[in-house]
Amino acid sequence: MVRLEPRRGRLIIHVFKKKFEWTIEPRYWRNPIIGLIIWLALPVILIGISQLFPISVLRIISTLIFANIICMIAIPLTVQIIGTGRVNFGPHFFAAIGGYTSALLSKNFGLSPIATLPTSFALGALIALFLSPITIISRGLYFVLITLLLPFILLEIAYWQSEIFGAETGIPGVPILLETGNVFLDNVLYFYLSLMIVLLFLFFADRILRSRYGFLMGVINEDEEVAESYGINTTRMKIPTFAITSGAMAIAGWFIAHYYGSFTGPAWLQPSFLIIILLTTTLGGKGAIYGVVLSAYVIASLREATRVAFGELSIVVLFIILLLLLYFLPEGFWGLYRKRRYREYFPSIKIRRG
Amino acid sequence: MLDILAYIFLYTFIFGSLFLGTALGFTIITGVLRVFHLGYGATFLIVAYGTWMFWKDVGTDFIASIILSFALIALFTVAVYKLVISKFLQMEDYLLAALLSVFIIIEEFVNFVYPEVVGVYLPTSVTKETLTLAGASVPAQLAVVALSAIAITVIYLLFLTRTKVGLIMRAISQDPFASKLMGVNFDRMFILALFVASIPPGLIILLISPVWALNPFIGWPLFTYAILATVLGGLGNLKGTIMASYILGFVFAVTGFAINPRMMLLAALVVVIVVLIFKPRGLARAETIW
Numbered sequence: 001m002v003r004l005e006p007r008r009g010r011l012i013i014h015v016f017k018k019k020f021e022w023t024i025e026p027r028y029w030r031n032p033i034i035g036l037i038i039w040l041a042l043p044v045i046l047i048g049i050s051q052l053f054p055i056s057v058l059r060i061i062s063t064l065i066f067a068n069i070i071c072m073i074a075i076p077l078t079v080q081i082i083g084t085g086r087v088n089f090g091p092h093f094f095a096a097i098g099g100y101t102s103a104l105l106s107k108n109f110g111l112s113p114i115a116t117l118p119t120s121f122a123l124g125a126l127i128a129l130f131l132s133p134i135t136i137i138s139r140g141l142y143f144v145l146i147t148l149l150l151p152f153i154l155l156e157i158a159y160w161q162s163e164i165f166g167a168e169t170g171i172p173g174v175p176i177l178l179e180t181g182n183v184f185l186d187n188v189l190y191f192y193l194s195l196m197i198v199l200l201f202l203f204f205a206d207r208i209l210r211s212r213y214g215f216l217m218g219v220i221n222e223d224e225e226v227a228e229s230y231g232i233n234t235t236r237m238k239i240p241t242f243a244i245t246s247g248a249m250a251i252a253g254w255f256i257a258h259y260y261g262s263f264t265g266p267a268w269l270q271p272s273f274l275i276i277i278l279l280t281t282t283l284g285g286k287g288a289i290y291g292v293v294l295s296a297y298v299i300a301s302l303r304e305a306t307r308v309a310f311g312e313l314s315i316v317v318l319f320i321i322l323l324l325l326l327y328f329l330p331e332g333f334w335g336l337y338r339k340r341r342y343r344e345y346f347p348s349i350k351i352r353r354g
Numbered sequence: 355m356l357d358i359l360a361y362i363f364l365y366t367f368i369f370g371s372l373f374l375g376t377a378l379g380f381t382i383i384t385g386v387l388r389v390f391h392l393g394y395g396a397t398f399l400i401v402a403y404g405t406w407m408f409w410k411d412v413g414t415d416f417i418a419s420i421i422l423s424f425a426l427i428a429l430f431t432v433a434v435y436k437l438v439i440s441k442f443l444q445m446e447d448y449l450l451a452a453l454l455s456v457f458i459i460i461e462e463f464v465n466f467v468y469p470e471v472v473g474v475y476l477p478t479s480v481t482k483e484t485l486t487l488a489g490a491s492v493p494a495q496l497a498v499v500a501l502s503a504i505a506i507t508v509i510y511l512l513f514l515t516r517t518k519v520g521l522i523m524r525a526i527s528q529d530p531f532a533s534k535l536m537g538v539n540f541d542r543m544f545i546l547a548l549f550v551a552s553i554p555p556g557l558i559i560l561l562i563s564p565v566w567a568l569n570p571f572i573g574w575p576l577f578t579y580a581i582l583a584t585v586l587g588g589l590g591n592l593k594g595t596i597m598a599s600y601i602l603g604f605v606f607a608v609t610g611f612a613i614n615p616r617m618m619l620l621a622a623l624v625v626v627i628v629v630l631i632f633k634p635r636g637l638a639r640a641e642t643i644w
Contacts (some may be wrong), residue, residue: 137631
């Protein structure tokens with residue numbers, strides 16, 4: 001049956017004939033626990049700060065929710081880049097698939113957000129599965145280009161079939177997820193809901209990347225030909241990775257549609273949103289899923305700060321700052337942390353040309 | 355029916371030449387530098403709005419303003435190469451993200467200084483006549499744009515095939531490391547290639563501005579055309595780009611005049627995706643620029 005066996009620094013869980021190992025040594029979990037406590041307490045900390053300084057807590061919580069939305073796309077994207085060895089320049093395409101699916105199903109068929117969640121994931125994964133041959137036939141810049149064109153196609157379809165997709169006005173009247181009557185409380189709840197999704201994504205991404213499957217993904221990322229010569233069936237690795245991570249990105253679209261109460265494709269399919277996601281993954285540190293979280297929060301905060309400080313010039317200033325960060329932090333935010341605490345193998349992104 | 359065929363014929367030529375004009379520089383960059391320059395769309399904006407700035411705000415003569423705007427492009431080219439491309443050349447994902455950021459910075463800055471309400475207009479009309487062929491009519495200025503694009507392409511072909519600099523560029527496009535061993539000054543040639551590549555889109559935007567209203571967000575759609583033609587052509591092969599431009603022009607014309615004008619770009623995108631799925635390296639594999 002189930003038996004726990006404590007060992008030095010780790011716990012072995014025996015389930016029937018299978019063994020699962022969980023590292024419990026303090027130096028491994030102390031920092032994640034501290035990070036998680038700070039993360040969960042953010043709204044409370046912000047309320048405390050708002051008592052001392054004249055800041056709009058509501059606005060800051062909206063910024064944190066936006067950071068979580070970026071995380072929902074950037075974490076699966078990072079896993080996808082590692083597992084396929086290719087950089088997807090159309091992550092917002094899959095998010096938009098999720099958004100449109102949720103908005104159309106809930107508006108036209110009256111489906112609840114609980115029902116649209118699996119549908120969005122499934123459709124995102126299904127479309128990715130249909131497109132997955134591109135992970136076999138193209139690589140390098142060609143893969144970048146094909147994926148870069150996908151959002152344009154969706155955008156053009158949205159304009160062409162504007163009666164269905166609403167073009168620039170989008171699809172309004174999508175049922176929202178939470179409504180207590182108190183705007184502030186709603187936003188706090190949305191923050192925790194989005195945080196929960198991000199934590200789930202982080203948990204699964206972490207487990208996958210530390211597993212044998214993650215190790216094989218890392219080998220594919222390092223060198224696909226070498227991986228094949230070692231007998232790894234790269235196609236069987238790349239296709240599920242591409243499909244499932246794309247489905248996960250569609251969940252971000254589901255959240256966007258039910259959080260804002262509408263989904264407007266032209267707003268989310270713009271290159272400026274794409275570059276925010278890409279910079280989140282690169283500034284996070286290559287292949288670092290925890291760095292992605294840090295990066296998303298820094299970028300979302302900078303976006304809000306520049307909006308307040310520079311008004312109409314905010315995007316220019318934001319991207320100059322991000323460019324400078326890219327320039328001076330070649331290993332990203334996680335690189336700063338990992339330089340001091342290099343512990344174990346973790347697959348990292350390696351992009352090849354050709 | 356005849357007039358529809360005439361429209362398709364005319365606009366295949368016009369759209370095809372326009373795509374060729376916008377994609378020419380991009381093909382040179384991808385062919386010589388082997389870099390996917392996502393900041394290429396900024397070239398259109400710098401030339402158009404740079405000319406307007408020198409002409410209206412600084413008070414320079416119009417022709418001098420055009421020359422100064424190309425000098426501005428040269429400065430931009432050197433800055434992008436020195437600060438971005440040379441820094442991230444070995445890190446493709448960083449390079450693409452940085453170049454796209456550069457484009458957004460330029461686009462948003464132009465939008466801040468000259469928003470659409472300013473009504474930027476450049477008097478570069480060569481003719482205000484209308485061209486008529488078998489019942490189909492088209493602004494003659496568009497034909498001027500198309501003919502100019504072809505002329506620029508011919509000049510560039512002569513430059514690449516008949517001059518020493520062109521020979522060096524072709525050598526780099528064939529094998530960068532071997533050309534380096536032969537003593538090619540990479541930095542200088544890269545900057546030169548970037549500048550040479552920015553001239554055709556600059557001329558196209560100047561000529562087309564009287565027909566297509568200028569706005570700060572025109573760079574991305576024009577860049578999309580350049581991407582489509584270059585990718586379909588084989589990413590850095592001029593023969594492929596020429597073929598791809600007219601194929602896309604035909605797709606645009608047929609969709610626009612025989613199916614639904616709202617589906618023009620969609621049809622072109624689908625054609626490119628389908629071709630790439632079956633021929634992942636495009637119509638002409640980019641072993642060399644020509």
